[in-house]
Amino acid sequence: MKELVRHKKKLYIIIPFMVFIIVGVMGINNRFSKKRLEAKAVDGIVDLSEWDLTKDGITALDGTWEFYWNKLLTPEDFKNVNNPVKIEFIELPGTWDGLKVKDYILQSDGHATLRVKVKKKTEKEILSLYMPSINCSYKLWINNELISNVGMVGKDKDKVKIERKENIVNFKNESEHLEIVLQISNYDSIFKGGTNGSILLGNYKQIQSYVYKKIALNLFVFGCLFIMAFYHFGLYLLRRKDISTLYFGLLCLCTALREILSSQIIMDELFLDVNWILQAKCQCVITELALLMFLLFIDSIYKKYRNTKVYNALKYSMMMIIIFHSFAPIKIVASTLIICTFMTIFLCIYGFYIVLKALIKREEGAVIIIIGMLIVFITVTNDFLYNNHIIFTGYYTPVGLVLFTFAQSFMLSKKFSNAFNTVEALSEKLISLDKLKDEFLANTTHELRTPLNGIVGISETLLDDSKNLNQYQINNLSLIVSSGRRLSKLINDILDFSKLKNKDITLNKKSVDINQVVNVVLEVSNNLIENKKIELISTISEEIPYVFVDENRFEQILYNLIGNAIKNTYEGKIIVSACCKNNMIEISVSDTGIGIPEEKFEQIFKAFEQLEMTGNNKGIGLGLSITKRFIELHGGEIKVESQLNKGSKFTFTLPVSKEKNSIQIIPQNNGALNKINTVINNKHMNSSESINSNDGEFKILVVDDDLINRQVIINNFSSSKYFIISASDGEEALNKLLEHKGIDLVILDVMMPKMSGYEVCREIRKKYSLIELPVLLLTASEKTEVIEVGFKVGANDYLFKPVDKVELTARVNTLLELKKSVEQAVTSELCFLQAQIKPHFLFNALNTIMSFCRTNPERARELLLDLSNYLRKSFDFNNKEKFVSLENEMSFVKSYLAIEKARFSKRLNIIYDIEPNLNCLMPPLILQPLVENAVRHGIASKRQGGTVNISAKGESEFVLIKVEDDGVGIDKERLNSILNKTIEGSVGMKNIIKRLDLIYGYGIDIQTEQDKGTTISLKIPLRKEKFND
Structure with missing residues (x-):
């Protein structure tokens, strides 16, 4: 300001200074011009006898000229003494409009002759006369010679042709006198008759110079x-x-x-x-x-x-x-x-x-x-x-x-x-504010993570206990969880966008198997489909070359593109394909969704831009922008093809890796480099070779396709406490599980060729429970969805790569000790349950057998055998088997029911509906307490007795076992106590629920109706002799 x-x-x-300068220049010029124009025509005569054209320059023939109205006279006419003409005068430059001649006021139209005589010095050089544009037709004579003719001069309108022309006439006259005669005709013209400018006289060079200037x-x-x-x-x-x-x-x-x-x-x-x-x-x-x-x-x-x-x-x-x-x-x-x-x-x-x-x-x-x-x-x-x-x-x-x-x-x-x-100032301020905004955004998003995780975690905990919630509450909690997860993804996108904007992204490039990454991403993305009829398909050949990329960012690119396709597709297919072109891998993600208008192709890759074609705008438009930036950072490009209501196809390119499984290593010293090279170059190294003996307390299977990562993990457990077995892919890992009995823990990488870690974990869970064989997943991705899928397929825990030795050791030891503790707890519970045999049951059983000794000795013998079998299985404290077959468990149940049937006679009816050839292993002493509960609390309390129905049916991956009775049922208060594990005096039921929850992660299902009976259901996973190849 x-x-x-x-x-x-x-x-x-x-x-004022400029005005003074301008006026001053004009005043000086005015003074000079006055001096120059002192030779003025007076009564038709200009006296230039004292004027030196060479020194004094050009002169204007201004002044009073002879004027002859309505006369077109030539120089010859002025020599004729017989025709005297009365002389009038006119001021030039000027016009005859308003001039009084013979008491007559002249108008513009008309013709006249003007004449002036010039007295001058004798000049030998060529002279020039400058004729301005006088807006009329005219003829010019100098000393009896017609020098110029502009237009057509005439005495009436029809004979006059007007032209406008500035003219320079040159002549040579060595005499001391000049006679200039000018004929002018002016008809039908918008201009007044006469001259508007000065007629100038000078030598040739002066006039030429004047005109040029x-x-x-x-x-x-x-x-x-x-x-x-x-x-x-x-x-x-x-x-x-x-x-x-x-x-x-x-x-x-x-x-x-x-x-x-x-x-x-x-x-x-x-x-x-x-x-x-x-x-x-x-x-x-x-x-x-x-x-x-x-x-x-x-x-x-x-x-x-x-x-x-x-x-x-x-x-x-x-x-x-x-x-x-x-x-x-x-x-x-x-x-x-x-x-x-x-x-x-x-x-x-x-x-x-x-x-x-x-x-x-x-x-x-x-x-x-x-x-x-x-x-x-x-x-x-x-x-x-x-x-x-x-x-x-x-x-x-x-x-x-x-x-x-x-x-x-x-x-x-x-x-x-x-x-x-x-x-510029505002831009600098905006840049500063923008930087401040980015910092605020980054800091805020960091701070939002903890409370947001808390919100999602608490909501998920409430959902897990949904039995005490109504449907309205469940729907609202589900909405909180989904919104929280979406907000968490948004926070991650904002952080990535901020890093990209500030060029704070570091790419850890290495050779990556496309199939390996795509399969894992498709596995995780299946959770996003929800109720849509969408099929995720990969058509990528196994022979496709590896790409040289940052694995985490490559995953993120695929998650964004496939997630975007799922969001905008309601049914159909989403296909991922790839081919090699010009040393670049061209990867395409196509869908059968709503499509994108062609004029919006550029807009969708801009930050914070969204298409408002549907009401399904669940983000803020950062995903595709971040994807494009990541692809460009890898030296590739992305393009889109789309048709409305037919689908879209996003195609991007990434550089081909020069060699498979290569990795960029920046060694700290030559010794480290030599050690790594020694490991890599050891072609004869057996994947199952261990650096310790087979006498370790814990047996661990390490599965990773990267030799260096595998060896680093093995080295972390070099203590004699551990026996390490390693495998390079999923198929080999499943074979190792068959070869080596009693493996205590599997450390499993998610991203592997042929079979992903998810598929391997899924196969493991078909034979082993969470407690029998814990699985620790290793993943490079920090996405919540990746971890969630890992838990869904049966993982116990996870670690982000690269793993820290201390954290890895702590997690492994925790899982091993947890497994050991659970096994001990289950064994203790089992022993405790076996010790709960009521004395009065033995008295009742013996009394029943004694009553049959007199009347039916053979029946008494059978009952003694059943009692013997029952007692043997009940008091087998040294049995360390964690699981027994369904057949074995049913033998125990049948012995018990045979004794009770003999006791209650016709009041107790028993139905067995067991599907043959069920290959099922289950924890011991699970069914008998349930059957005993049905007999004692369901049938015995009913005067007319009832029926106990025991069924076992094979389903896809489970055996569904039901114990049904038509007894008195269970009241709601007692049922809630049983489900909440707070029931007093029912050790057997609490033990069953606790053990099932520890082993399988779920308990039993009880359906009951007062005076009509109770149905208790439980699911036991099917066990297979071998893993699927």
Whole structure:
């Protein structure tokens, strides 16, 4: 602001200084011109006897010439003494309009002869006479010789042909006298009869120099204005909102064209036979256009000071005048020029008034415009006085126009400069604020992670205990979880976007198997399908070369593209394909979704851009933008093909790896490098080889396709406490499980060829429970979905790669100790359960057997065998088998029920519905307590007795076992106590629920109805002899 005030103070000093300089230059020129023009024509005679053309220069033959109205006289006529002519005089330059001859006031139309005699020094060089454009047809004689003929001179309208032409005539005259005779005819012209400019006399070089300077000045003015016009047109094209540049450009263009049109010499050079009527109309219309543009320009920069009524009146009046003059005949145009003159005066007064108001309000640029207008006013006033022979300075309007133009250009440039400086300052501020915003966003997202994870975790915990919730509450909790996960993904996207923007992304490139990554991503993405009928398919060949990429970022690219396809596809297929082209792998993700409009192809890759084609906008438009940036960081590119309602296809390229399974290693020292090379180059190394003996307490299977990673893990467990077995792929790992019995833990990499870690884990869970064989997953991805899928297929825990030795050891030991503790707890519970045999059951059983000894000895013998079998299985404390077959468990149950059947006789009916050949292993002492509960609490409490139905049916991956009775049922309070494990006095039921929950992660299902019976169901996984290949 201080700088602006300082500049204004300078301008207040510059204004008077410039006015003083301009007036001073004009005054000096006026003084010089007066001295030069002292040789004036008096009564038709110019005395140049004391005038040296060579030294004193050009002289104007201004003054009083002889005037002969309605006479076309030749030099010969003046020699005829028999025809005396009365002499009148006319002031040149000037016109005969209004001249009084013989009591008659002359009009514009007519013809006349003008004559002057010149006394001069004897000149031997060639002389020249400059004839200005006098807007009439004329003939010129010098000393009886016809020198020039412009147009056709005649005494009536039909014989006259008017032309406009500036002319230079050269002649040689060594005498001391010159006689100049000029015939002029003026009919049907818009101009007045006579001459508008001075007729100049000088030598040839002087006149030529004068004309050239005049042309140069005209061209200079035209060039300046023309360049400024297109300069401002360019400014307008760059910034369409500021229309003042357009108006000023048009003002400059109109003024430039007028300058050319007013120079007759240039027009004659450009057009050999120019139509003077067309030239005059163009000059008139363009001048009016320039005035209109001036009005619009002033209004556009100071619109708030506009007087609307005056402005509209001037604007529309000027527009009507321009249209009218464009089509009206030249005579009417000439007769209405007075209106245009008044309009010009009003327009200039209005413009000056507006700028003056702006100046008072200290508007930017008002001072400069005032300077420009003052310059034009001074120069126009000068030319007016010069034309009326009041002063003799010369024409300065062109110079004034150029100075005005430069002043306005300076003002606009200053305006743009100030705007640029403001924009620059704002840009710097915006950059600073943007950086601050990014930092705030990054910090905020980091801080949001912890509470967000808490929200999701607590909500999931509540969902896990959904038995105590109604459906409304379950739906709301599910909505919280899904929204939380979506917000978590958004936070990760924002962090990635911030890193990309700040170029804070480091790519750990290595050779990566495309199939391996795609299979894992498709496995995880299956969870996103929900209830849609979508099939995820990979058609990538096993022979496809590896890509040289950052594995984590490659996964992220695929997750984003496949996730986007799932979001916009309701049914159909999503296909991932790949091929090799020009040392690049071209990977495509195509879907059968809603498609994308072609005009939106570029928009979808911009940050925070979304298509609002569906109501399914679950993000903020960062996914595809981040994907594109990651692909470009790898040296690839992405493109999209799509048709509305038919689907989309995203294709991206990544560089081919030069060798498979290569990895970039930056060694810390040569020793480390040598050790790694030793491991890699050991081609004879057996995958199952262990660095310790087979006597370890724990047996661990390590599965990883990367030899270095596998060896690092093996080295971490070099203690004799562990026996390590290793495998390089999923198939080999399953075979190792068959070969080596009693493996305690599997450390499994997710990303592997042939079979992914998920598939291997799924196969393991078909034979082993979570407690029997814990699985620790290793993954390079930190995505929640990846971890969630791992838990769904049966993993116990996970670790992010690269693994830390301390953390890996801690996790492994925790899982091993947990397994050991659970086994001990289950064994203790089993022993405790075996110790719960009630004495009265033995008394009842013995009494029943004794009663049969007399009546039915054979039946008594069978019951003794059943009791013996029952007691043997109940008191087998040394049995360390974790699981027994279904057949074995049913044998125990049948022995118990045989004794109870003998006791209750017809009150107890037993039905067995066991599907044959069920290969099922289950924890011991699971069914008997359930059957005993059905007999004691269901049937025995009912006077008429009842039926116990025991069934076992094989399903896809489970055996469904049911124990049904039609007894008295269980009341709701007791049922809730059983399910919540708070029931008192029911050790057997609590033990079953606890053991099943520990081993399988779920308990039993109880359906009951008062006085109608109870059904208890449990699922036991099917066991297979071998793993699927």
